[in-house]
Amino acid sequence: MDSKINFSMFFNVANILSLIAVIVSILFLFFKGLNYGVDFKGGTLLEIRIDNKNIQIQDIRASLNMPELGDVNVKQFGEEGDFLIKFEKNANENKKFINNLKNTISKKISSAVNFRRVETVGPKVSSELLKQGITAIALALSAMLFYIWIRFEWQFSLGAIAALIHDVIITLGIFSILSFEVNLSIVAAVLTIVGYSMNDTVVIFDRIRENLLKYSKLKTNEITDISVNETLSRTIITSLTTLLALFSIFILGGEILKGFSFAMILGVIIGTYSSIYVASPVLNYFKVTQKTLLKDDDL
Amino acid sequence: MLSFTKIKILFIYLILILTIFLASLNLKNNDIIDKKINLGLDLQGGSYILLEIDTKPLISQKIQTKVIPIKKLLNKSKINFKNFIIASDYISITIEKEKHNIFKNLFFKQQENTVNNFISEYNKFQLDLEFIQNKAIIKFSDFGIISLNNAALKQSIEIIRRRIDDVGTKEPTILQRGDKRILVELPGIDNPERVKELLGKTAQLTFRLASKDDGFGSEKLIISESGEELTVNKRVVISGDNLVDAQPQFDNQSNQPIVLFTLDRLGAQKFGRITNENVGRRLAIVLDNYVISAPQIREAITGGTGTISGGFTFQEATDLALLLRSGALPAPINIVEERTVGPDLGKDSIDAGIFSLMVGFILVIIFMFIKYKIFGLVSNISLIANLIMMIGILTILEATLTLPGIAGIILTVGMAVDSNVLIYERIREELKTEKSIIHAFDTGYNKAKITVIDANVTTLIAAAILFIFGSGPVKGFAVTLGIGIITTLFSAYFIARHLTSIIVLNDKEGKYFKL
Numbered sequence: 001m002d003s004k005i006n007f008s009m010f011f012n013v014a015n016i017l018s019l020i021a022v023i024v025s026i027l028f029l030f031f032k033g034l035n036y037g038v039d040f041k042g043g044t045l046l047e048i049r050i051d052n053k054n055i056q057i058q059d060i061r062a063s064l065n066m067p068e069l070g071d072v073n074v075k076q077f078g079e080e081g082d083f084l085i086k087f088e089k090n091a092n093e094n095k096k097f098i099n100n101l102k103n104t105i106s107k108k109i110s111s112a113v114n115f116r117r118v119e120t121v122g123p124k125v126s127s128e129l130l131k132q133g134i135t136a137i138a139l140a141l142s143a144m145l146f147y148i149w150i151r152f153e154w155q156f157s158l159g160a161i162a163a164l165i166h167d168v169i170i171t172l173g174i175f176s177i178l179s180f181e182v183n184l185s186i187v188a189a190v191l192t193i194v195g196y197s198m199n200d201t202v203v204i205f206d207r208i209r210e211n212l213l214k215y216s217k218l219k220t221n222e223i224t225d226i227s228v229n230e231t232l233s234r235t236i237i238t239s240l241t242t243l244l245a246l247f248s249i250f251i252l253g254g255e256i257l258k259g260f261s262f263a264m265i266l267g268v269i270i271g272t273y274s275s276i277y278v279a280s281p282v283l284n285y286f287k288v289t290q291k292t293l294l295k296d297d298d299l
Numbered sequence: 300m301l302s303f304t305k306i307k308i309l310f311i312y313l314i315l316i317l318t319i320f321l322a323s324l325n326l327k328n329n330d331i332i333d334k335k336i337n338l339g340l341d342l343q344g345g346s347y348i349l350l351e352i353d354t355k356p357l358i359s360q361k362i363q364t365k366v367i368p369i370k371k372l373l374n375k376s377k378i379n380f381k382n383f384i385i386a387s388d389y390i391s392i393t394i395e396k397e398k399h400n401i402f403k404n405l406f407f408k409q410q411e412n413t414v415n416n417f418i419s420e421y422n423k424f425q426l427d428l429e430f431i432q433n434k435a436i437i438k439f440s441d442f443g444i445i446s447l448n449n450a451a452l453k454q455s456i457e458i459i460r461r462r463i464d465d466v467g468t469k470e471p472t473i474l475q476r477g478d479k480r481i482l483v484e485l486p487g488i489d490n491p492e493r494v495k496e497l498l499g500k501t502a503q504l505t506f507r508l509a510s511k512d513d514g515f516g517s518e519k520l521i522i523s524e525s526g527e528e529l530t531v532n533k534r535v536v537i538s539g540d541n542l543v544d545a546q547p548q549f550d551n552q553s554n555q556p557i558v559l560f561t562l563d564r565l566g567a568q569k570f571g572r573i574t575n576e577n578v579g580r581r582l583a584i585v586l587d588n589y590v591i592s593a594p595q596i597r598e599a600i601t602g603g604t605g606t607i608s609g610g611f612t613f614q615e616a617t618d619l620a621l622l623l624r625s626g627a628l629p630a631p632i633n634i635v636e637e638r639t640v641g642p643d644l645g646k647d648s649i650d651a652g653i654f655s656l657m658v659g660f661i662l663v664i665i666f667m668f669i670k671y672k673i674f675g676l677v678s679n680i681s682l683i684a685n686l687i688m689m690i691g692i693l694t695i696l697e698a699t700l701t702l703p704g705i706a707g708i709i710l711t712v713g714m715a716v717d718s719n720v721l722i723y724e725r726i727r728e729e730l731k732t733e734k735s736i737i738h739a740f741d742t743g744y745n746k747a748k749i750t751v752i753d754a755n756v757t758t759l760i761a762a763a764i765l766f767i768f769g770s771g772p773v774k775g776f777a778v779t780l781g782i783g784i785i786t787t788l789f790s791a792y793f794i795a796r797h798l799t800s801i802i803v804l805n806d807k808e809g810k811y812f813k814l
Contacts, residue, residue: 096492096496114641114643115641116640117640120636120638121636121637122633125635125636132768133768136765136769139764147760184770185773187773188703188765188769188773188777192761195757195758195759195780198758199754199758202753206749206753210746233724234720237720238714238716241663241713244663244666245659245663245713246659246710248655248658251655253709254647254648254655254702257703257706261706
């Protein structure tokens with residue numbers, strides 16, 4: 001599997017595509033926004049299981065026709081008879097609320113209802129959690145930037161960070177386009193994507209650095225081509241094993257981990273692409289050569 | 300580099316055996332080493348409740364306690380005043396301008412100050428004083444509010460602990476979070492609604508005489524059982540502070556559940572005197588501004604014990620007794636975040652999580668074997684060792700395993716082979732130019748080392764940030780991800796490398812080197 005793909009030939013096309021994807025993502029994030037879960041929006045989430053499997057989703061909706069709940073959202077969740085209910089009202093304003101609601105639903109659909117999960121987040125806590133999430137992602141990006149800057153040159157650092165921002169924006173953009181729910185576990189997924197994508201980028205950068213020292217006469221794009229090719233089989237194998245693990249979570253890990261593993265799958269694919277087509281071209285633009293590395297060593 | 304010294308080998312496998320032993324601790328209970336991986340609330344079921352203390356009523360209550368000392372101070376130092384206004388968070392008094400400085404000096408006296416406490420901890424006064432024209436405005440300083448909050452929070456935690464212990468939940472966690480919040484974690488509770496009700500109740504109990512007229516000193520309160528209004532005196536005869544015990548019981552005559560309470564000596568004396576003086580009047584028993592009942596005083600109650608009846612169920616009587624025993628919260632407390640998972644969902648999550656872990660694991664193992672044959676086998680052995688070590692370390696740390704934590708383990712399985720892949724791919728390249736097989740393996744391992752470390756440090760940074768910012772389940776993910784990276788490095792660079800070296804050094808014909 002000794003590949004000799006001329007990656008740099010597609011750099012321009014890929015960069016334009018990436019740029020379009022990023023812009024579209026930003027437009028969606030800006031105009032459509034993200035579908036925040038109760039973690040970030042506040043409100044109440046209920047996961048219920050109904051004994052009578054004949055009950056349809058519209059029956060549940062009808063049973064929740066209460067103005068005080070605010071905006072109500074009901075969806076099928078995993079197995080038949082399992083539903084996820086979300087509404088704006090904070091269930092803890094009144095301490096008997098959950099018990100009353102349970103009785104109301106059960107009476108209206110005339111079947112026993114099991115509340116398997118109840119999550120209530122007040123408005124203050126939800127805005128704090130959102131702030132924390134954004135801070136965590138920003139902090140992770142800066143920490144990566146700093147690490148690459150220490151281990152490599154500033155050009156590498158810029159390339160890596162461009163790739164990371166690219167990955168985060170497009171992943172969130174896809175979540176916005178598909179209206180998938182964004183909650184705390186998605187933030188965890190995004191942070192892991194940052195780590196994974198960085199991991200991928202570092203492997204290629206390491207090789208580029210090594211090859212820059214080895215071949216003094218080659219142009220930057222030739223060096224990046226050699227390096228990407230040399231590490232390509234590793235890139236593919238690692239992405240494959242990681243995806244194998246992620247798909248097994250996505251398919252078999254239960255409903256709660258679906259969003260998380262979906263975000264990770266997106267991130268691994270985008271992260272692998274960006275290491276080759278976003279991080280490496282940045283080195284080309286800065287015309288990183290052997291001199292760039294040696295100059296710094298002299299200092 | 301391929302060869303290991305005997306001591307090194309011994310050391311590597313000692314660590315491995317130790318972690319295998321630790322991991323095995325989870326299989327059955329033993330009394331010698333009581334260490335186990337804890338299951339998070341999302342896996343074993345239970346409630347995570349974040350409470351926030353409402354300090355507004357606390358401040359308005361505390362500012363009222365300053366009224367009498369301030370008046371005393373003004374009278375004693377012969378400062379004339381008028382328009383004494385008590386607002387919810389400040390006191391305003393009109394004082395003539397000439398006396399402002401005298402008042403100010405008295406107000407900020409460091410020693411023997413009965414009005415304005417000096418908080419030595421912060422080196423600041425509890426109250427602030429500000430003059431606007433001829434009005435003196437007194438309110439709590441920022442530090443005064445912090446120390447009020449802290450004191451109230453500490454007291455609340457104590458009371459909440461008593462209430463939860465009384466309910467009898469296993470291994471509750473009660474922690475202070477910041478300066479206004481209390482985190483309560485209740486694993487495996489059956490009835491979260493009941494506990495929530497018990498946590499949120501202020502449980503301020505007062506005994507007050509019913510009043511005939513709606514004058515200044517009385518207020519209208521609602522009787523919780525009937526919904527009727529009752530005019531009661533604002534003056535408190537005795538309060539819950541005087542209670543030493545409360546127990547649910549059945550009334551001898553009516554067979555209704557009631558709460559029997561016992562008063563302390565001071566309370567008993569006062570209660571005896573007041574009941575003696577007011578035979579025939581109604582005595583309202585008020586809990587959190589609702590009248591539980593208002594029985595007529597038939598005779599003086601001097602024994603220091605009494606009963607409260609109010610048409611309770613036995614459960615209600617039990618809960619009321621529990622609340623009265625634990626004491627009143629210093630300020631109202633609200634639930635600002637709650638996450639409750641039922642035990643059956645927790646079980647489903649574990650099953651799905653473990654199943655997907657197994658499947659992911661097997662898929663990766665098959666893939667690696669097909670791709671690298673005998674070295675895939677080496678990688679797979681080190682992957683199994685990696686998994687066991689992870690469990691061992693989680694055990695010794697008594698870490699909490701959450702559903703995202705299981706996802707973190709699966710992800711580690713997928714990513715752990717990366718180190719071995721990096722190394723093998725590197726060796727494959729070296730083999731193209733290098734004649735000596737041993738040499739190729741040696742250089743391969745060495746050259747890949749920097750890359751492997753760089754690549755793993757970045758993931759470790761992400762895990763560390765997740766650990767700092769994440770809460771609950773997400774923190775569990777950060778823990779497994781972080782530990783996974785460390786065990787991955789160990790298993791790739793020690794276990795897999797040692798196994799590889801055995802193969803390479805024993806294979807003289809070079810039949811395995813078709814990487």
